[in-house]
Amino acid sequence: MHLEFLTNGIEVPFTIIISPYYKKKEVELTLSDLAHLGRPFIIKPANTTGEEPA
Numbered sequence: 001m002h003l004e005f006l007t008n009g010i011e012v013p014f015t016i017i018i019s020p021y022y023k024k025k026e027v028e029l030t031l032s033d034l035a036h037l038g039r040p041f042i043i044k045p046a047n048t049t050g051e052e053p054a
Contacts, residue, residue, distance in 0.1 A: 014038075017046065 005012050014036045018027050 002012055002015055002017070016029065016033055016037065018024075
């Protein structure tokens with residue numbers, strides 16, 4: 001949904017989307033990427049909503 005929001009002009013927090021592990025084993029982030037994230041930042045899998053099950 002993140003990319004859909006951006007495409008439709010809806011503001012979202014700065015996000016880095018990385019490839020699945022099976023496609024790319026190493027994560028490459030620049031210091032600039034990390035600076036844009038700020039602290040604290042959240043790591044969330046893209047295949048779920050990130051919400052705790054009820």
